[in-house]
Amino acid sequence: MTTSVSKTAAPTGPRQGRFGLVVIGVLSALAAGGFGIIAVNAGQTPGIVAQTITYDITDTSVEINFQVAKGEGDEVRCTVDAFDEKFEVLAEKEVVVPAGTSGMKGTETLRTARRATGARIHECHAV
Known part of the structure; x- marks a missing residue:
């Protein structure tokens, strides 16, 4: 009596596993990029850009x-x-910064009780 065994196909598991990892990696990268964009823009009003150019510190x-x-x-x-x-x-x-202009450059002097270490412009919002 002769028994024949059919040849089975090669397993496809490792190839499918790599594809799944690539898909998960791409989705993770997109999610991280989205959260990064949100974190950078948090607390800012769209369309308003404020920038500190220089500051000069004295004792007071x-x-x-x-x-x-x-x-x-x-x-x-x-x-x-x-x-x-x-x-x-x-x-x-x-x-x-009044309406009717697209921006403003300015200089302000702030009096301090003791020596400061820095200065900034921030918390800009439309009225």
Whole structure:
């Protein structure tokens, strides 16, 4: 009596496993990129860009140069402040960029009770 055994096809498991890993990798990369974009833009109003250009620190004051870009029809309010090494705000001032202009370059001098370590313009929002 002769018994014949049919030849089975080669297993396809490893090839399918690699494809699944590639799909998971691509989806993970897209999700990480999306979360990165959200994190970078969190707390900002779209269409308003504020930038600290320079600041000059003395023992009792800080002079800050900044610029703000925005839409022409928007009035924008920003906060300019000086802070110490623990990021405690020593002095702050609100700056208004009027409607009818697409931006503004400005200089403000903030008086401080003690020596600051930095200054910035931030928290810009349309009114």
